[in-house]
Amino acid sequence: MSRTVNYGKSAFGNFLYLCLNLWLMFMATAASSIECDPKKCKGPIQHYHELRCEPIYKKPSDCCAVSYNCSHLSERSPYNCYVNGHVYNIGDKLKDEDRNNPCDIDCNCVKGFKDVATFTCAAIDCSIMRIKEGCYFKRKPGTCCDGEQICPEISEERTKCEIDGRTYLDGEPFYPSEKPELVCQCSKGYKGEYVAPFCEHISCGTELLRTLEIRENCAPVFYHSQIPQTSCTYGYRCQNYNDTVIHRITKISSNNVSEELTSEKLSSNKMCKFGNLTMEIGDELNQATDYSSVCVRCVCEVPPTPTCQRLPDNECDVTNHPLF
Numbered sequence: 033m034s035r036t037v038n039y040g041k042s043a044f045g046n047f048l049y050l051c052l053n054l055w056l057m058f059m060a061t062a063a064s065s066i067e068c069d070p071k072k073c074k075g076p077i078q079h080y081h082e083l084r085c086e087p088i089y090k091k092p093s094d095c096c097a098v099s100y101n102c103s104h105l106s107e108r109s110p111y112n113c114y115v116n117g118h119v120y121n122i123g124d125k126l127k128d129e130d131r132n133n134p135c136d137i138d139c140n141c142v143k144g145f146k147d148v149a150t151f152t153c154a155a156i157d158c159s160i161m162r163i164k165e166g167c168y169f170k171r172k173p174g175t176c177c178d179g180e181q182i183c184p185e186i187s188e189e190r191t192k193c194e195i196d197g198r199t200y201l202d203g204e205p206f207y208p209s210e211k212p213e214l215v216c217q218c219s220k221g222y223k224g225e226y227v228a229p230f231c232e233h234i235s236c237g238t239e240l241l242r243t244l245e246i247r248e249n250c251a252p253v254f255y256h257s258q259i260p261q262t263s264c265t266y267g268y269r270c271q272n273y274n275d276t277v278i279h280r281i282t283k284i285s286s287n288n289v290s291e292e293l294t295s296e297k298l299s300s301n302k303m304c305k306f307g308n309l310t311m312e313i314g315d316e317l318n319q320a321t322d323y324s325s326v327c328v329r330c331v332c333e334v335p336p337t338p339t340c341q342r343l344p345d346n347e348c349d350v351t352n353h354p355l356f
């Protein structure tokens with residue numbers, strides 16, 4: 033008898049526990065749908081930010097953009113340099129107010145490859161110093177290289193910062209999930225706010241240095257471990273003769289489907305551009321047509337730039353490709 037009662041109690045307890053869990057799960061889902069985590073959105077968003085393309089939302093309250101309006105780029109002259117909405121002539125020096133990155137030093141607008149105007153900056157040699165035991169580097173905000181070496185006294189406590197449930201030590205950089213456009217540094221006096229001098233905007237220098245790639249509708253390529261939403265690319269894939277589009281949407285010969293595709297085609301905001309090729313959402317590029325596309329999957333997700341990412345090594349062998 034008492035066994036049965038106990039059993040009954042515990043079943044009821046389990047039931048309550050299950051209810052509580054379901055409630056918590058529901059609350060967590062509700063909360064996450066209110067908060068907008070840009071890292072969960074698709075597309076090379078950092079690239080669009082750098083080029084100051086305007087996000088286009090299906091509904092104004094949406095978290096993620098369905099496409100970006102980069103139409104201002106097509107109006108650019110190959111004989112000028114552009115940065116932060118300012119126009120430069122060949123021979124002009126980059127103004128301090130347009131330096132987006134502490135390493136943008138001695139930058140000039142010059143006539144570059146294929147005669148396209150671009151900035152070139154001084155090559156900065158951040159000589160890597162050997163780090164002494166028990167010491168660490170701490171970069172001063174607004175400076176280009178690693179900064180000074182700090183060797184705390186043994187008794188001294190190294191400042192700690194708690195961000196997004198992780199602990200960072202004095203001098204260590206972190207990327208707040210709430211503000212993916214910022215890079216911050218744990219430092220004494222940090223009060224949990226994403227403000228200067230602790231936080232700075234991330235700049236990949238795309239607009240400054242990648243004029244030709246932008247003009248030729250090349251796509252930034254990301255490593256498998258990188259987040260295309262918030263990372264700077266390691267390189268670009270540009271079109272060559274052997275590049276083709278693999279159409280993902282099977283074109284069923286129903287009037288409705290083809291009608292929809294035609295109207296999509298007409299609205300350039302629903303197509304990706306890669307060189308002179310156009311891709312519908314879901315379309316992919318073929319792989320291994322040159323070094324930059326070996327084991328690189330490029331999919332049109334959030335137009336106009338396809339999202340290109342290296343496949344993991346266990347899925348694709350980068351040494352196995354045709355001769356280029």
Ligand SMILES: *[C@@H]1O[C@H](CO)[C@@H](O)[C@H](O)[C@H]1NC(C)=O
Pocket residue numbers: 088101102103104301
């Ligand atoms: C894109 O932006 C330009 C201005 O830069 C504007 O004229 C155009 O209407 C926009 N296109 C869309 C589809 O929002």
Ligand SMILES: *[C@@H]1O[C@H](CO)[C@@H](O)[C@H](O)[C@H]1NC(C)=O
Pocket residue numbers: 271272273307308309
């Ligand atoms: C598109 O680009 C390819 C490769 O760069 C080139 O061979 C081809 O002539 C171009 N086609 C058009 C229509 O411009």
Ligand SMILES: *[C@@H]1O[C@H](CO)[C@@H](O)[C@H](O)[C@H]1NC(C)=O
Pocket residue numbers: 287288
């Ligand atoms: C699909 O096309 C048929 C005729 O081809 C039409 O009767 C129907 O309304 C269309 N459906 C939609 C959703 O547009």
Ligand SMILES: *[C@@H]1O[C@H](CO)[C@@H](O)[C@H](O)[C@H]1NC(C)=O
Pocket residue numbers: 273274320321322354355356
């Ligand atoms: C590119 O296309 C040409 C001509 O069709 C072909 O000879 C060549 O092997 C192709 N290269 C690659 C890397 O596929």
